[in-house]
Amino acid sequence: MAEITLEKVVKRYGALGVVHGIDLTIAHEEFVVLVGPSGCGKSTTLRMIAGLEDITGGLVKIGGQVVNDLPPRKRNISMVFQNYALYPHMNVRDNLGFGLKIAGQSPAEIARRVTEAADILGLVPLLDRTPAELSGGQRQRVAMGRAIVRNPDAFLFDEPLSNLDAKLRGQMRAEIKKLHQKVRTTVVYVTHDQVEAMTLADRIVVMKDGNIEQVGTPMEVFNHPLTTFVATFIGSPPMNLLPGTIAGQIVRLADGTEVPVPDRLQRFVRDGMAVQLGIRPDDISPVGHGLSQDGPGAEVSLTVDLAEPLGMESLIYTRLAGQEVQAKLYGPRIVAPGEVLAFRLALDRAHLFDAASGKSVRAH
């Protein structure tokens, strides 16, 4: 059992606070992704779990045991680094076997487990090469092999795919997911790429400025973002946010456009409340070219400023309530700039955030 628990974990460099007391429980065999913009403290948090960074305050527990004062080697974790950190003076076989050798395993046992790991990752033909003789994706796989060969309680990944090109990144993402299905182990995975977060995670932890913004399954985080930060960070292109005021059960946008408050949010709003209406590009589509045509909606006439055709869909830039918004057109129809189209807003999937706090009105 390797449940990882963070309790009020704080990290400071001198006077500079980097992580401000985060609480998080990662279940046994769970795949948790820490995601957030650059500098928000993801790596620092991961490195505190690994034991590579002192913990200023709070507790880190692995399998119920407080590990604050244990060096990395006593935590039975393994880690995949952003730059792979393969040992350049050893061949792949020795890279994979290094941890076992340090642990004093017999040569026969080392050979057996190295072969086993190499098999899983398709590294058998590369065993006698040095890291310098490998491609980026192969290095990545060796780094993962080195992590699984020791059979640790948890894997820690720090942006393992960020050095790969887009195509390879997609492939390796799938391999990591398969690997986790084969080798059921607790995983903490750091990335700033929300696609990786959405596709890999059992649960996503969205971080911002050293705090946790929201924890939830990818669908929870996508469908019910608790803050405007999460709303715009998860999902691509990002959610449109339109300032407005509540008047009864109406949201009056900046230019006077009125849209009804979505049914499911009606009980959360007060008259006169300053809000931001959040609506994803996928939920603003020309009539007849949207994802869903039924359910509550509002129709508005908008002028296309710019259209980016992507084959079976187009991304449309337009203006709504005096603000640039992005919309999606589904289908192979070509639109020209300047064209005026009737757009449908799928209000059942819209969000309302308190303008002052940036928090979802549901959170009040």
Added chain:
Amino acid sequence: MTVTVQSRASKQAKRIALWFTTFALMLVMCVPGLWVVLSAFRPNREILAKPPVWIPQELSLVNFGKVFGFGAEQVGIPVGSYFANSLIIALTSTIIALIIGIGGGYAFARYRFRFKGGLFLGLMLFRAVPGIALSLPVFMMWSKLGLVDTKLGLIIVYVSLNVPFTIWLIDGFFRQIPQALSEAAQVDGCTRWQAFWKIEFPLAKSGIAAAGVFAFLTSWNEFALASQLTRSTDSKTLPVGLLDFTAQFTIDWAGMCAMAVIIIIPALILTFIVQKHLIAGLTFGGVKG
């Protein structure tokens, strides 16, 4: 067409100029060395002949026999002791300078501590002071401490002369090794100490070897300070011993050249080793994407 021909011609001219310059410089550097080596195998009268004899007429090992104290002619110079002194002093001071250099270089490359910048600058400035400028104060201190004309006295001087350099060079090599390697090793089960010896040290090996050879050569060839601080066979080194060939009115050039060759040979061998190591460099394929 004409343009390319012209540019090819001018490239050729540049190449020739480059070769010529290189050749001229090599000539300036090599001819004295060659002269010394040749003279080591020639009798004094041929060395001093006027007009100079460029092409040696007779070559023999007589000079070496003379220097080492066998054969018909002998000079009363204890070359054996000098050689032993040189070897002991250079080796010991190099090993100590390397140990300090590895520790210091690693600390500068990996740790943050107070006055780090100042300390580093201080070490580098110390390098800028010519050793000979320190000879008088060192001599006075050493005579108080009874270190004049001892091997230990010279060893201490050479260690302090070499340490700034070894720290600087080794620091540079450790800096090139990403910290993530040691961290990966620690996650893999190593203590910090094991991570150092199994990962970082092997990767910095070429740099450490280069620093060692440079330190050895500095100590091996050093003359100015050694000539002040040594007196007798207890501590005199080979370069100082060369002066034994100058009597009041005569200089035994042949013997001196033979001894110079004896000094040069270990230096040459070591230079070849350092060259190999410097060219070998380091491969960081496992780290860079």
